[in-house]
Amino acid sequence: GESVGLHLPTLSVQEGDNSIINCAYSNSASDYFIWYKQESGKGPQFIIDIRSNMDKRQGQRVTVLLNKTVKHLSLQIAATQPGDSAVYFCAENTSNAGGTSYGKLTFGQGTILTVHP
């Protein structure tokens, strides 16, 4: 069935360190993955996405790695800052045979990232 899960529920790092948040997914048909950041009292905020035909994508201070062989996704945050403290979710999506996305995102449980000054 469709499920997306996270290995670690909490992660504490020092300011300036690099952070790595992991995610496992089970639906081999998923072809699009997104990382969201959710701060207290706010809705999820888009961070970065990656399609299944890629294995790495970089953004500003963030990198997403996709390993389809083991169905694993990770988010790397470089030089983590206190403002990065939040809950991070991975989400997956599937498209139909014609490549049209259904837009039904399946979210994992989330990882709480705490950055200490």
Place this chain on the structure above:
Amino acid sequence: DAGVTQSPTHLIKTRGQQVTLRCSPKSGHDTVSWYQQALGQGPQFIFQYYEEEERQRGNFPDRFSGHQFPNYSSELNVNALLLGDSALYLCASSPPGAKNIQYFGAGTRLSVL
């Protein structure tokens, strides 16, 4: 340019009552998806509206229904509220042709007593 807006921000109801939550999508977006987020969990997909019709539905009972208006705004209705319906309800909107690109509002916190 306003993002996705939801109202109300907080709501308290009692068991058995009915509730309506509202969502205005981001300007230019035509698809609205609704999610339920229980405390400490990730959002769960309820349903999606496009061209004023429900296009996809998650594993939620018929007590959950919705509507989309010609201006693309949307409502989520929940009937016969249960204690377990207490959650943060999130609305997400998507631009034309990209339903997987979803921008979320801040949500409505529903408490059922």
